[in-house]
Every structure is written in structure tokens, then in C-alpha cells.
Amino acid sequence: MALTGGDSMKLISPASLFCGVSTLVLALPAYGQGAAPGQAAAVVARDTVEDIVVTATRRSERLQDVPLAISAITGDQMARRSIMNTTDVVTAVPNMYGSPTNGLRGGTFMFLRGLGTTSPMAFLDPAVSNYVDEVLRPRQNNSTTNFSDIDRIEVLRGPQGTTFGRNSTGGALSITTKKPSPEFQGDVSVTYGSYDEHILRGMINVPLSDSFMIRATGFYDKADGWLTNLTRGDKLMGKKLYGGRVAIRLLPSDGITWDASAEHSRSYGLEIRSFAGQPKITRLEGVLTGGTNDVVADALANRGLRGNVYSTSLASNLAIDLGGADLSLITGYNEFHSPFVYDGSGLSLTSTTATPVPAYQIGDLRGDNFTQEVKITGKLVEDRLTYVAGLFYLTEKDDFILSATANRVVTCSPGSFGDGQVVCPNGQRGYYTTRRGIQKVDSFAGYAQFDFELTPTLTLTGGARYTAEKKTLDAVPVSLGGLAAGGPLTADLVRYGVDTKLKSSILTPKAIIRWKPSGSQMYYASYSQGFKSGGFNLGPTPATSNSLKPEKTRTYEIGGKVELLDRRLTLSGDAFYQLTDNLQLSYSAPNFLVANGAPLPVTKNTGDIRTRGLELEFTAVPFRNLELFGGAAVQGGHYHRVNPDAASFTTAAGVFVKGVDLTNKLVYLPARTFNIGATYEIPADGLAGHFSLTADFRYQSGSWRLATNQVTPIKGYSGPFEVLNLSAGFTMDNGLRLSVECRNCTDNQRIIGTTSSSYYYADPRQILASVGFKF
Numbered sequence: 001m002a003l004t005g006g007d008s009m010k011l012i013s014p015a016s017l018f019c020g021v022s023t024l025v026l027a028l029p030a031y032g033q034g035a036a037p038g039q040a041a042a043v044v045a046r047d048t049v050e051d052i053v054v055t056a057t058r059r060s061e062r063l064q065d066v067p068l069a070i071s072a073i074t075g076d077q078m079a080r081r082s083i084m085n086t087t088d089v090v091t092a093v094p095n096m097y098g099s100p101t102n103g104l105r106g107g108t109f110m111f112l113r114g115l116g117t118t119s120p121m122a123f124l125d126p127a128v129s130n131y132v133d134e135v136l137r138p139r140q141n142n143s144t145t146n147f148s149d150i151d152r153i154e155v156l157r158g159p160q161g162t163t164f165g166r167n168s169t170g171g172a173l174s175i176t177t178k179k180p181s182p183e184f185q186g187d188v189s190v191t192y193g194s195y196d197e198h199i200l201r202g203m204i205n206v207p208l209s210d211s212f213m214i215r216a217t218g219f220y221d222k223a224d225g226w227l228t229n230l231t232r233g234d235k236l237m238g239k240k241l242y243g244g245r246v247a248i249r250l251l252p253s254d255g256i257t258w259d260a261s262a263e264h265s266r267s268y269g270l271e272i273r274s275f276a277g278q279p280k281i282t283r284l285e286g287v288l289t290g291g292t293n294d295v296v297a298d299a300l301a302n303r304g305l306r307g308n309v310y311s312t313s314l315a316s317n318l319a320i321d322l323g324g325a326d327l328s329l330i331t332g333y334n335e336f337h338s339p340f341v342y343d344g345s346g347l348s349l350t351s352t353t354a355t356p357v358p359a360y361q362i363g364d365l366r367g368d369n370f371t372q373e374v375k376i377t378g379k380l381v382e383d384r385l386t387y388v389a390g391l392f393y394l395t396e397k398d399d400f401i402l403s404a405t406a407n408r409v410v411t412c413s414p415g416s417f418g419d420g421q422v423v424c425p426n427g428q429r430g431y432y433t434t435r436r437g438i439q440k441v442d443s444f445a446g447y448a449q450f451d452f453e454l455t456p457t458l459t460l461t462g463g464a465r466y467t468a469e470k471k472t473l474d475a476v477p478v479s480l481g482g483l484a485a486g487g488p489l490t491a492d493l494v495r496y497g498v499d500t501k502l503k504s505s506i507l508t509p510k511a512i513i514r515w516k517p518s519g520s521q522m523y524y525a526s527y528s529q530g531f532k533s534g535g536f537n538l539g540p541t542p543a544t545s546n547s548l549k550p551e552k553t554r555t556y557e558i559g560g561k562v563e564l565l566d567r568r569l570t571l572s573g574d575a576f577y578q579l580t581d582n583l584q585l586s587y588s589a590p591n592f593l594v595a596n597g598a599p600l601p602v603t604k605n606t607g608d609i610r611t612r613g614l615e616l617e618f619t620a621v622p623f624r625n626l627e628l629f630g631g632a633a634v635q636g637g638h639y640h641r642v643n644p645d646a647a648s649f650t651t652a653a654g655v656f657v658k659g660v661d662l663t664n665k666l667v668y669l670p671a672r673t674f675n676i677g678a679t680y681e682i683p684a685d686g687l688a689g690h691f692s693l694t695a696d697f698r699y700q701s702g703s704w705r706l707a708t709n710q711v712t713p714i715k716g717y718s719g720p721f722e723v724l725n726l727s728a729g730f731t732m733d734n735g736l737r738l739s740v741e742c743r744n745c746t747d748n749q750r751i752i753g754t755t756s757s758s759y760y761y762a763d764p765r766q767i768l769a770s771v772g773f774k775f
Contacts, residue, residue, distance in 0.1 A: 046627065046681070048567040049619045050074065054154050055134075055176070057449070058163040058388045059377045064561045067461070067514045067524035069157040069574045069615060071631070075150045075178065080679045080694045081629075082725045082741055085146050086110075089173070091698040091723060092675055093155045094615040094633030097668045099752035099762070100271050101140070109140060111668040112157050113578055114611045114637050115170030115553065118668075119586050123400070123439055123473065123536040124603055127170035127551070127584075129160070133177055133261070135315045135332030136166060136371050138396060146241060146265065149203050149217040151176045157615070158576060159530020159553045161508030162449050162463040163388060169530035169553040169580065179259055180213035180249040181205055189737075189772030195238075197223035197768070211251040218244035226764055227272055230352060231283045237763075239269035255321035260314075267309045270340075271753065271760050275347050276714055279749040279761035285358050286343055296434055296481030299341050299360040299405045307340040325378030335368035346757030349713060360405045362434075367398035369441075381452075389448035396441040401478055402538065403434035410434055410481060416543045419495075422486035433540040435487025436478035443469040443533070449510065461512035461526075468505040473536045473547075475500075488542045496542035502534045504550050520563035528555050532584065537603045549605050553580045573616040579640075581608045585667070587646065587660055587707035606646050606660055606707065611637035611669065625683075630676035637666045658708045665704045672701040689732035692739075696725045705754050713757045721750035735774040742767055 052063040052072045063072050071093045073083065083089060086108045090098035098110040101118065109118045115127040117140060130137040147153075153175050160168035184206060191199035203217040220242040225235035243265025250258040274282045284305075291304025298304030311334065318329040345359035375390035404411055411433040412424035420429035449463030475493055477485035493500055508529040516522045532551040539545040559574030585606040613635030620628040639662045648659040677696035684690055699722050706716025724746050729739030743766045753760030 045624060046621060047624050049563075049570045049621055049627075050077075051567075052152065054152070055174070056154055056156050056164075058134075058375060058390075059386075064563060064570060064572070065516075065522060067512050067522065067526060067559070069557065069559060069572075069576070071155040071157070071617060072152060074152045075147075077629075078147055078150060078153070080692065080727070081677060081696050082694075082727060082743055083147065086173070089153060089155065091673075091700065092631075092696075093157075094617065094631045094673055095157065095613055095635050095670075096155065096673075097670060097700070097703065100760075101753075110170075110173065112155075112171035113576065113613060113635060114609065114666050114669040115551075115578075115580060115583075116668060117584065117586075119603055123398070123437065123538060124548075124584065124586075125167040125532055125535060127167065127532055129164060129166060129168045129172045131164065131172060131174045132313070133175070133259075133315050134317065134328075134330050134373075135313070135334075136369075136394065137313070137334055138167070138369055138394070139334075139336060139367060139398075146219055146221070146243065147175075148201060148219045148243075149178050149215075149245070151178045157574075158555045158557060158578070159508070159528050161528055161530040162447055162465045162510045163390075166392070166394065166443060166445065166467070167532045169532045169551055177245065177247065177261070178215065180207075180215040180247055182207045182210070182213060185775065187772065187774045189770055191768050191770040193223075193768035194766040195224045195226050195235075197221070197766070199768075199770075201772075213249045215247045215249075216244065218242070226280065227274060228281050229284050230281055231285060231355070232287075236270070236272045236282065236284065236288075239267075241265065241267040241269070255323075257319045258316070259319075260316045263311075263313045263315075265309075265311050268306065270305055270307045270342055272343070273347065273753070273755050273758040273760050275352055276349060276757065276759055278352070279759070280764070281352060282758075283347060283352070283354075283356055284343060285355070286341075286360070291339075291341070294480050295339055295341050295362050295364050295401070296403050296405070296410065296483075299358075299362050299403070300408050300410070300481050302358060302408070305341050305343065305360075307338075307342055309336065309338045311336045322376075322378075325376055328373075328375040328377075330371075330373040330375065332371040333369070336366070338365040339363070340365075344755050346713070346755050349757055357407045358405070359407075362401075362403040362405065364401040365398070366400075367396065369394060369396035384453040386451040387449065390446070392443075392445040392447070394441065394443040396439075398439045398441075399436070400439070400538075401434070401436045401480070403432075403480070404540070405433075410483060411540065412486070413541045413544075415541065416496075419492070419542075420486075421489070421492075422484060430486075431488050431492075431541045432483060432486030434478060434480055434483065435538060435540065436476050437536070437538040438474045438476060439536065440472050440474075441469070443467065451514075457516050459514040459516070461510070461514065463511075464507055464509040466505070466507050467531060467533075469503070469533045471502040471533065471535070473500045473538065475538060487540070488538075488545065492542040493545055496545070498536075498542065498545050499547040500536070502536075502547060504533050506531045506550065506552070520567070521560070522562070523558075523560040525558045526556075528557070529553065530555070535584065535603075539602065544602065546602070546604060548584050548603065549582045551580065551582050551584045551605070553578060555579075568622065569618065569620045571616070571618050573614070575614050576612065578611045578637075579608075580611070583607060583609050585660075585707055604646060605643055606639075607642040608640040609637055609666060610640050611635060611666070625681040627679045628677070629679075630674075632672075632674045634672050635669060636671060637669055638662075639664060639666070658710065660707050664707065664709045667704045667707050670701045670703040672699075674699040684730070687730075687732070688734070689730055689736075692727075692729045692731065694725075694727045698723045705751075714754070714759070716754055718751040721748055722746065723748060723750075729770075737772045737774070738770070739772075740767070740769045 110128040164172040186204040225238035227237040245263040247261040286302040316331040348354035414428040414430040424430040445467040447465035510528040512526040530553040561572040582605040615633040617631035675698040682691040702719040710716040727741035731737040747765040749761040
């Protein structure tokens with residue numbers, strides 16, 4: 001998909017656009033039916049902190065009553081704070097790190113407390129699970145959710161090994177969409193901004209009867225690029241994404257509610273590396289147009305560069321009031337397709353005129369999964385015992401094609417023992433880099449958690465989840481780019497000792513003691529375990545392929561949540577110590593297949609790590625209509641054990657190859673994160689509405705991106721960064737609203753990815769102006 005064009009709003013400064021919209025707002029006469037003095041203030045009056053209800057324990061509870069480390073943001077708060085997608089969430093949550101996956105704008109990798117997964121491959125599970133309306137989205141490559149018509153998001157930090165249990169060693173991101181309601185309502189907005197970005201959003205809610213309601217929402221977002229390609233003079237890093245969701249709510253009788261939805265989205269775009277230290281320029285030989293169904297042929301012809309994601313999801317939740325207990329039947333289905341061709345070659349560190357030799361990473365990823373969960377919640381023993389229990393089943397099939405080219409040639413690597421599917425150009429038998437793997441997953445689990453009120457102020461929680469899972473990998477022939485099938489097959493993997501059939505079963509317990517001395521204070525201490533199943537690394541040869549053991553985490557945590565000053569101030573904080581064994585990590589491992597020991601990108605169990613940290617969040621309303629919010633966190637960690645095949649070594653020729661050692665720093669573990677912001681709503685007597693102003697500042701200290709802690713030719717380290725977002729708006733009582741916002745106002749383009757000698761950078765400053773109408 002060609003996304004080109006000029007920077008049509010680069011000449012509009014933040015100050016001039018802000019002043020222009022402000023002038024327009026102030027010039028508006030009283031519109032519609034008008035309002036009596038003070039009426040607008042009554043509409044927006046807020047004297048205390050908003051009470052948020054979450055479902056982090058799989059039942060509805062006040063955020064301040066839940067003995068877990070949770071960050072929760074409502075849909076209204078997301079709009080005020082310019083949180084538009086999954087990538088925006090990570091800078092607003094303590095000890096969370098994330099960014100688009102290298103080369104792919106449709107996938108976001110997330111780390112919590114040092115645990116996550118950078119690879120988008122389906123053979124590797126994310127450590128931070130993604131749920132939408134309680135339905136698991138198991139693949140990271142379609143995790144960049146565009147936040148449209150969202151009720152709230154919840155980020156659960158630490159292993160969720162009981163209720164949110166599958167593969168949640170780091171934590172879980174739970175997204176709840178707005179459900180159909182009995183009122184007829186709608187919302188439409190149009191946004192225009194920097195780099196010719198235009199965004200359309202719409203929602204309509206229609207009650208067809210007292211027992212049947214429907215809600216539909218859609219979005220379209222397109223922007224030209226901001227990255228100048230010195231090779232052709234075109235603009236890169238554009239995007240185009242659109243999608244929609246239709247939801248229904250059926251109330252067939254008292255005590256029965258059925259919610260169902262269908263969702264489809266498409267994302268077109270490509271992350272492209274820039275010159276080190278010069279984020280707005282690059283050199284790229286390939287073009288974004290002319291793509292076909294043969295991604296390898298596209299790479300060989302320098303065409304069709306892309307990183308697209310297409311996703312379709314179905315969800316159903318049948319809730320039944322049994323009288324004393326609530327039963328939920330939760331069903332989900334998701335399928336995705338993600339073709340990508342991106343240039344991961346390095347750029348010159350000394351010259352912007354040197355032409356890089358294209359080195360493409362290629363993939364055609366498809367998958368579908370089905371989940372079924374039966375959940376029951378209720379109370380017993382005169383309501384002193386609260387419980388949640390359930391059964392969970394997942395079946396999944398993923399079909400992945402992977403390849404790589406260098407200088408328009410598909411790589412061919414010799415077999416270690418004279419074996420191989422083809423004859424390489426050097427005359428030795430070997431394997432083409434192009435390979436295809438089909439993974440099948442079946443996972444069963446049963447879970448239960450009980451909260452027993454020992455005294456009116458003291459509650460003891462105990463729970464556990466038992467998981468039994470089976471994964472198989474079948475490496476099959478694939479012929480693309482005009483070449484015969486030449487990748488490793490299942491028999492080759494088995495001959496080299498790769499386990500292609502993995503089985504695992506584990507019990508992950510949880511224990512919490514909660515003390516609630518008053519209605520405004522709650523303190524807790526907890527122990528929990530998490531589990532992430534094993535997986536596969538399908539390399540270009542059998543010798544560079546491997547299976548992975550399950551990753552296991554144990555966490556000790558203490559924390560508390562308090563409400564002060566008649567709920568004008570809420571505080572939550574926690575301290576944790578985390579032990580993770582068999583860490584699954586992507587890194588450059590020593591390659592014993594070549595004479596010079598050149599590193600080879602792989603994913604393996606790197607070793608065991610230990611992490612610890614402190615986290616704090618607050619919300620305050622010091623006076624009417626002014627809301628302050630923020631958080632701060634510190635964390636640290638180290639390797640406790642490193643697997644021998646990941647460690648540094650010296651070849652027979654005396655060449656030192658850097659691996660992962662005990663002294664290495666952990667990746668994606670920023671020592672400090674901090675954010676603070678404010679929203680102020682000002683009644684406008686006589687204008688029948690109110691103004692709103694929001695400022696949001698976020699800081700994150702630097703962290704290593706490469707597990708080897710590489711420092712040459714470029715440093716595999718991202719320095720500290722700050723992001724400042726500002727917005728101003730005017731909303732009328734009749735539903736009309738105008739707003740202007742500045743995203744990344746200081747134009748701080750942080751590093752979000754690394755190649756051998758260049759960086760991927762975040763988006764630059766953007767100015768957006770919107771008009772909307774709610775009815």
C-alpha cells in the first residue's frame with residue numbers, strides 16, 4: 001500500500017493552531033436551547049475522584065478494594081489523555097514498557113516488570129496476555145488495538161496465574177468495550193492533523209425493543225509519512241487503518257443477558273529504520289507498491305514492502321443469574337493474517353549518501369483460535385465466602401512462512417553434517433532460509449479462587465489454576481520466489497534433537513491476605529505464580545532451531561490503597577520481588593555453525609532472573625473540576641543464572657563472540673518511570689457548555705534493548721525520554737464539541753527499535769484538530 005504525500009501541516013505551529021481554535025470557540029454564540037446560569041457547571045461538576053469498577057478478579061469490584069497491582073483508565077479519561085491505542089497505554093502505566101514490533105506497525109510488544117516477548121511469531125507466547133471483553137487474544141502480532149468506543153482498560157501487573165491465567169507471567173491487559181444500552185444515542189467525529197492525517201469515528205446505539213439493543217462503531221485513520229527517503233525523495237512511515245464492531249445485547253428474560261459482537265480491522269503500514277541520530281531521514285531501495293501474494297518474490301524484486309495486519313474477531317458472553325450464583329458462558333474466535341516485508345539492513349554511520357544493501361525480513365503469518373470458558377461466581381456462608389471458578393479451553397492453529405534475503409538473494413545455509421534439502425550456491429547441501437511451520441495448540445485449564453472474610457476487616461484469599469497444554473510443530477515444504485522448497489522439514493528437526501511435540505501441566509497457586517481497617521483503607525500481602533508454556537524457534541536450518549521450556553514466575557508483593565480528604569485523593573502503591581526461571585528471550589546467540597562465530601538471532605531459555613520494584617499511583621481533585629493524576633515506579637533486576645549456550649565464548653581462531661552473561665543488564669527494564677497530568681473543566685456561562693484543558697507528561701529512564709548489551713557498531717540501548725501531550729476543547733450542552741491536541745509536543749523521537757547500525761524511531765510531534773457531535 002503506497003502511503004505518500006507532503007507534510008501539509010508542518011507550517012502550522014502548536015501555538016497558532018491552539019489560538020485559532022480558541023478564537024473560534026470564543027466566537028461561538030449561545031447555541032441551541034441555551035442554559036440557565038450555572039447549568040453547564042452542574043453538568044461537568046466533579047468534586048471527588050471518580051469511582052472505577054473493575055473486573056480484575058473476574059467479578060465486578062471497586063478498584064480501591066481489589067488487592068492487586070492494577071492501573072485502570074476509563075474511556076473518558078483515555079479521551080482526555082490522548083490514549084488512542086495499545087502503544088499509548090505503556091507510557092501511562094508504572095513499570096510497563098512497549099513499542100511497535102520492529103518493522104510492524106500492527107503489533108505491539110509489551111513488557112511488565114521485565115517480562116515480555118519482542119517476537120511477533122506465533123511459536124512464542126506473550127508474557128503479557130491481551131483480553132478483549134474477557135476473551136483471550138493469544139497472538140502479539142495483532143495486539144495493537146485501536147481504542148474506539150472503549151468503556152475502560154485495566155492493566156494487571158505481575159503474574160495472573162489463577163483467573164487471568166494463560167501465559168500471564170508478566171501481567172495482563174484487559175480491554176472492556178461499551179455495551180449496547182436502552183437509550184438511542186450516537187457520536188461522530190472528524191479529525192485532521194499533521195502529515196495530512198484524517199480520522200473518522202462514528203458510533204450509533206439503537207434499542208430495537210426493551211429486550212434487544214444493537215451498537216455499531218467504526219473508525220478510519222490515514223496519514224502520510226514523516227520520514228524522508230533520500231533515495232527517491234518520497235515520504236515513508238505513513239499508515240492506514242480502519243475497522244468496525246457490531247455488538248448486540250439480548251435480554252430474553254429476567255436474569256439472562258446475552259452480549260455478542262463481531263469485529264474486523266485492517267492495518268497497513270511499515271516501520272522503517274532511520275539514520276542513527278537523524279530520525280527524519282533514511283535510505284530505502286525498495287518500494288511500498290506492487291506487492292503480491294508471494295512475499296519472497298516481492299523481496300527479491302525490491303517491491304511490496306509492508307507490515308500489514310488483518311484481524312476478525314467474534315465474541316459471545318451469555319450471563320445467567322442462577323439465584324445465589326452467576327454463570328457466564330464466554331466464547332471467542334479470532335483469525336488474523338499478517339504479511340510483511342521490511343528492510344532490516346543497517347545504514348552507514350558516517351555518510352547519508354551511501355546506498356545500503358537491502359536485507360529483508362519476510363513473513364506471511366496466518367492463524368485462528370477458538371476459546372471457550374465457563375465461569376461461575378457467587379457467595380456462601382452468609383456472604384462471608386466469595387468465590388469464582390471456571391473451566392477454560394483453547395484450540396489454535398498457526399501457519400507461518402518466514403524467510404530472509406540479502407542483496408536480492410535468498411540465503412542458503414549448509415547443513416552441519418552435509419545434509420540439506422537443496423544444493424547451495426557454494427556446492428554444499430543445505431537449506432534455504434524460506435521455511436514454513438504449522439503449529440497446533442490445545443490448552444485445558446480449571447481454576448478456582450475463594451475469598452473468606454475471617455473478620456469484618458480481615459479477608460483471606462486462596463486460589464489455584466491447573467493447566468494442561470499440548471503444542472506441536474510441523475515443518476512442511478514451501479516454494480516461493482521461484483525457488484524449490486528447501487527449508488528444514490519436521491524429520492530434519494527431529495534428527496537434530498528438536499522436540500516438535502511439547503506437553504506441559506502445572507498448578508499455579510495464589511494466596512492473599514487483605515486488611516481493610518476502614519472503608520477508605522485497604523492493605524494486602526500476596527504470593528502468586530505464573531506460567532508461560534514452552535514454544536518453538538524455527539530457524540533457517542535444523543541446527544539453528546530449538547524448542548523452549550516453560551517460563552515460570554513467582555512473585556511476592558505487599559501493597560495498599562487509601563482514600564483521603566473525603567475522596568478528593570486516592571493513592572495506591574505496592575512493592576514486589578519476582579523470581580523468574582527459564583526466561584524466554586530473543587537475543588543474538590553464539591553461532592557454532594560458522595568459523596568466526598558470528599551471532600545468530602534466536603529465541604531460547606536464556607536463564608533465570610530476579611526483579612524487584614516499587615510502584616505508586618494517585619488521583620486527586622483538589623478543587624471542583626480539576627483532576628490531577630500520575631504515577632511513579634522504580635525497578636531493578638539481574639541474571640541469577642545464564643544457560644551455557646547463551647553465554648559469551650571465544651572461537652578457536654581467537655574471535656570473541658558476545659553472548660548473555662551474568663553481568664549483563666536485563667532488557668526492557670527501565671529503572672524509573674514517571675507520569676503526571678491534569679485535566680481542568682471550566683464552565684462557560686452564556687455559551688451553554690464548558691471548556692476542558694489537559695496536560696500529560698511522561699518520563700521513562702533508559703533501558704537496554706539487546707540482551708547482549710551490544711555497544712558496537714551502535715549501542716543496543718535506548719536513552720531516557722519524555723513525552724508531553726496537551727489538549728484543549730469546548731463541549732456544548734447540545735453535544736457539539738471542538739478540540740485541538742498536541743501529541744509529543746517537544747518532538748522527542750525516542751528509539752523504539754534497533755538494527756545492526758540504525759534505529760527505529762517513534763512518531764514526531766503531531767497537531768490534531770477535531771470536531772464532533774454526540775446525540
